Structure formats: structure tokens, C-alpha cells
């Protein structure tokens with residue numbers, strides 16, 4: 001029996017960040033209570049014997065959950081699912097919502113991986129992004145996490161901000177590396193419709209694509225010099241600290257999402273939960289919409305695997321292999337991919353234009 005991952009979407013934020021288009025709503029203690037009761041109802045509704053290998057609390061701002069509430073949620077999770085002894089259990093946290101005491105309780109409740117929404121270690125960049133914390137607050141969050149017993153700590157970084165230089169990025173990486181974190185996720189700022197940044201016309205101030213490509217490639221080199229090995233377009237890890245949960249997404253392994261706006265790939269379909277907290281709280285079982293009734297096609301599997309540095313094995317390509325091989329020469333010559341006769345993998349340069357390359361190779 002293969003393993004399952006569980007994703008729990010926590011839809012609360014203290015304040016909406018101006019660039020964010022994720023589903024989230026304002027936090028009140030009454031909403032949180034109703035949400036937790038609905039979560040537990042859904043755990044019972046989805047109970048299964050499939051061993052659970054990863055659990056991920058994402059959001060939103062999951063760190064608005066108190067230590068005591070999280071203890072209860074994990075206890076109920078264990079009552080409904082078979083959580084493996086060595087399961088990876090991650091929580092996303094906003095540096096301004098945690099302290100040693102809360103982290104200690106999280107660790108005690110069974111959380112063993114922390115993903116911190118740091119975004120930058122430069123004050124001006126954090127102010128621009130509308131974040132509440134300062135670099136010092138982020139530093140304290142990491143130190144508190146270490147003291148509370150966390151070994152596996154990831155930090156998010158944002159690149160492609162207006163006027164950002166490679167030395168700004170280098171400064172953030174250096175400060176995080178000094179704190180001995182194990183994993184860095186780095187995302188390029190996109191201005192999505194409906195966000196504050198979109199209304200404010202920030203899109204006009206973003207650097208152009210060539211400049212961002214240059215930043216990304218230099219960032220990959222800097223991360224590599226600190227031994228953060230790239231394993232996916234946006235993810236870099238030391239030693240064995242790749243995110244086991246996120247790897248599920250790219251390796252087409254099953255995951256069950258619970259909570260408003262959570263996504264799943266489970267029991268042969270992809271589905272999304274209605275993005276409404278009130279509906280989630282009021283419904284006996286979460287309301288879902290099927291988004292893909294056949295998610296295991298070759299094209300989908302290949303697109304996801306090519307996001308990973310380990311790439312796509314030719315043995316997985318079946319009768320498409322010959323056609324794909326024919327297209328590799330030009331891409332190798334231009335430094336976009338590597339091909340060792342068994343596996344095709346995008347280089348960092350290839351990752352920057354991954355959509356076009358994947359489309360060219362597969363379709």
C-alpha cells in the first residue's frame with residue numbers, strides 16, 4: 001500500500017499581504033473554534049488505513065493556531081489516520097506570530113518541520129512587501145525554533161522585487177545560512193489580479209525578465225556555495241532535508257487536502273475544496289469540486305517531474321521516448337537540459353524558461 005500525504009489549509013491571516021492572492025480570511029477566536037471543529041469532522045469523514053507519511057499545515061497563517069489547539073488537532077488526526085512514526089509534519093509560520101513558548105508546544109505536539117515566511121532579511125524589502133516582521137524578528141524566530149528542538153527549518157525568500165540587486169539577495173541568503181537553516185524556497189514576485197499590488201500598479205515597477213533571470217541564476221550559485229542544493233525550480237536543501245511533502249506533488253503521489261481552498265490528488269481525481277470558511281464550518285463534509293478526473297496522464301506526470309532536478313526517466317516515457325530524445329540535442333547545446341542517456345533534467349537556466357521547454361519536449 002502506498003503512502004498518503006495530508007494537507008491542511010488554515011485560512012486565517014492577521015492582515016492581507018499586498019501581493020498575496022491565496023484564500024485567507026480574518027482571524028477571530030470564534031472562527032478558529034468553528035474551523036477546528038469542522039477539521040475534526042472532516043478527519044473522521046475521510047478516515048482510512050493508508051499510512052500517512054507527511055502532514056502539512058499551510059495557509060493562510062497556520063501559526064495563528066495556539067500550541068494547545070494544535071495539540072488537539074494532531075491528536076484527532078492520529079485518531080482518524082494512521083500517521084507513520086517517522087512522518088514529516090510541517091507547519092508554515094509567520095515570524096511575527098511565534099515565540100519560544102508556542103514553538104515548544106508545536107514541537108511537543110509532533111510538528112518536526114517549520115516553514116517560515118521570512119521573504120527577505122532586508123528591512124526595506126520587508127516594508128515594501130507589507131510584512132509585519134523585521135530581519136531581527138525573523139532571526140529570533142529561527143533561534144527560538146532551534147531552542148524549541150526544531151532541526152528542520154525552511155525559510156521562504158522572494159526575488160524580483162523592484163530595485164532589488166543581487167547583493168540584496170546575497171545578504172538575505174548569508175544571514176539565513178548563518179542561522180543554520182536546512183532549506184530555502186525562493187519565489188519570484190508575481191503581481192496577481194485582485195491584489196493590492198495590482199491595484200497600485202506595482203507591475204510597472206518590476207524588473208524585466210532578463211534581469212530576473214540573471215538574479216535567479218546568480219541566486220542559485222550563491223545558494224549552492226552555502227550547500228543548499230537545488231532539487232526543484234524554487235527549492236533548495238542541505239543534505240537530506242528536501243520537503244518530503246512537497247515532493248509528493250511533483251512525483252504525482254496522493255495527497256488529501258482538508259480545509260477551505262485545499263487541493264487534493266486522491267483516489268484517482270484532483271479536487272478543490274470550496275474556498276469559503278463559513279461553508280466549511282457549516283457543512284457536515286467539506287464541499288468539493290472535481291478539477292481533473294484523470295490526473296495521471298503521461299503529460300501531467302512529465303510536466304511535474306521536469307520541475308525536479310532529478311528530472312524525468314526515459315523509462316517512464318513509453319512510446320514517447322524516441323520523439324523526446326530527438327528534441328534533446330538543441331536544448332543540450334544551449335544549456336537548458338542535461339541528458340545522461342537515462343534521465344532528462346532541466347538546468348537552472350532551463351528552469352527559468354521551464355514552461356516553454358517542457359511544452360517543446362512533451363507535446
Ligand code: SF4
Nearest residue numbers: 013016017020059060
Ligand atoms: S502571504 Fe501569507 S501571511 Fe500574507 S496574506 Fe498571504 S497567506 Fe497571509
